[in-house]
Amino acid sequence: MTQGDGGLHDFITLDCITIAAAWKIRNLDWRSIGEQEHWFSETVLLRVRRSKLALVLHASRRPEKGGSWIAFRLNHIKGQAPTIDAREQVFASYISLGGVDVPVHKFILTGLRHVGVQLRKLSFLVGLRGRKAEIKATLELAAAGASEARNLVVYDVGQGSAVGLVDAVGHxxxxxxxxxxxxxxxxxxxxDPPNLFVGDACAHCTVRKAPVILSHWDFDHWAYAVANDNYNFGKKASTMTLKPAAVDRIWIVPRPPALKKNGKGLGPTHLRLLSSLKQRIVWPNALKSVRFGAGVITRTDPAVLPDDRNNQSLVWFVMRRSEPRRAVLLAGDVSYPKARWPLPKPNLHGLVASHHGADVTDPPKRSGAFAKLAISVGDPNVYGHPRLLGLLEHAAAGWGQGKCTYTRTVWPPASPMKTGAVLLTLDASAPTTFSCSCLIPGNMGTTQ
Known part of the structure; x- marks a missing residue:
């Protein structure tokens, strides 16, 4: 399955599953997946040049549009690449999501051809549906343990995104x-990566296994759940291992728009994660928003740009019950004009820049003397984030330069580890440091 969100300019990600596995599960939905879950272990991510792929396929349209599917033979390159007619081959490199660096495996794809839509029911989550009451109850229980200041930590995870609403001591x-x-x-x-689950075993933690709200399905927004993966030459697939601490908690995830609306659907690697989640709640497309004790979560309009995964997203306006007109906005990768705002429209006293500081336009205006912009971004990254246009647009909206998570210093002063984590809060008088000792070995403090 081709994806248009995995590379830079001329690069594209192929989210693949072996033909044998696809054939076994092609007609299943999530009510009947059961024992067939092992077929999701036969997936792999590859990076190729979009223009080359289109040339070989003789495509009449952009090959990634609508989540189109192709079939090919996967040949691993050992040593020097073999000589094959350039009109019939596409070079690819292996993409790993795991935390441990792996060798850069190279491949040649041959025999490429378009195929019909695959895994239709699974890709569009047929058989999975959450209820508003279930979502609201999960969010209320989690928010009950948070500090009244609504402190948020934008964790330093490099070129990715992870934000936590924390309690009074930082869990x-x-x-x-x-x-x-x-x-x-x-x-x-x-x-020095943070241990985001260090609070699970802490006696002072008020919440066990904090739930996860997934903004959208880009890999860099959920890959912290992957412990490690490498290429399996026998299966011609990835040996992905997921962290038990990640998949054993509740995840609230957005449903992709229906295929009849030109939706992209999910790829096999997304389905691999979803099949491993013990407690998954799928946000219905018809559910516009849920208000709870820590603000309002809204869903973008599923009828607008249905094949654009960044804009098929959940966004969170973090608020306090006592001050519903003040908020911190967590926008994921959404284009700001596409975000659905709650009513009455709150003033923003904090913002996590959308899409890691990409070339976004029309950011919302800043409000409040202590308002802060955080940019979850790694240095270096292949996209060149944060982009100058994005920085200028945010500055024009009053946000100033912003705090990038790649700006790392030691925390606490005696610690050997560095972090660039950013604190956002709705209470300027709230403490800016956290007291629980477990946060130090977990590198969970804030330096900005």
Missing amino acids: PCLFFDLGWPTSFNAKSRPL
């Missing part, structure tokens, strides 16, 4: 994304 109560850089952005990964 996450509710996550918005659990991101980590893909291997082509491996150089942006922090040398």
Whole structure:
């Protein structure tokens, strides 16, 4: 399955599953997947040049549009690449989501051809549906443990995104994304990564296994759940291992728009994660918003840009019950004009820049003397984030330069580890440091 969100300019990600596995599960939906879950282990991510792929396929349209499917033979390159007619081959490189660096495997794809839509029911989550009451109850329980200041920590995860609503001593109560850089952005990964689950075993933690709100399905917004993966030559697939601490908690995830609306659907690697989640709640497309004790979560309009995964998203306006007109906006990768705002429209006293500081336009205006802009971004990264246009647009909206998570210093002063985590709050008088001792070995403090 082709995806248009995995590379830079002429690069594209192929989210693949072996033909044998696809054939076995092609007619199933999520009510009947059961024992067939093992077929999701036969997936792999590859990076190719879009223009070359289109040339070989003789495509009449952009090959990634609508989540189109292709079939090919996968040949691993050992040593020097073999000589094959350039009109019939596409070079590819392996993409790893895991936290441990792996060798850069190279491949040649041959025999490429378009095929019909695959895994139709699974890709569009047929058989999975959450209810508003279930979503609201989950969010209310998590928010009950958060500090009244509504302190948020934008964690330093490199070129990815992970934000936590924390309690009074700094433990996450509710996550918005659990991101980590893909291997082509491996150089942006922090040398001292945070242990986002350190509070699970802490006696002072008020919330066990903080739930996860997934803004959208880009890999760099959920890959922290991956412990490690490498290429399996026997299966011609990835040996992906997921972290038990990640998949054993509740995840609230957005449903992709229906295929009849030109939706892209989910790829096999997304389905691999979803099949491993023990407690998954799918946000219905018809559910516009849920208001709870820590603000309002809204869904973008599923009828607008249905094949654009960045804009098929959940966004969170973090608020206090006592002050519903003040908020911090967590926008994921959404284009700001596409975000659905709650009514009455709140003033923003904090913002996590959309899409890691990309070339976004029309950012919302800043309000309040202590308002802060955080940019979850790694240095270096292949996209060149944050982009100058994005920085200028945010500055024009009053946000100033912003705090980038790649700006790392030691925390606490005696610690050997560095972090660039940013604190956002709705209470300027709230403490800016956290007291729980477990946060130090977990590198969960804030320096900005």
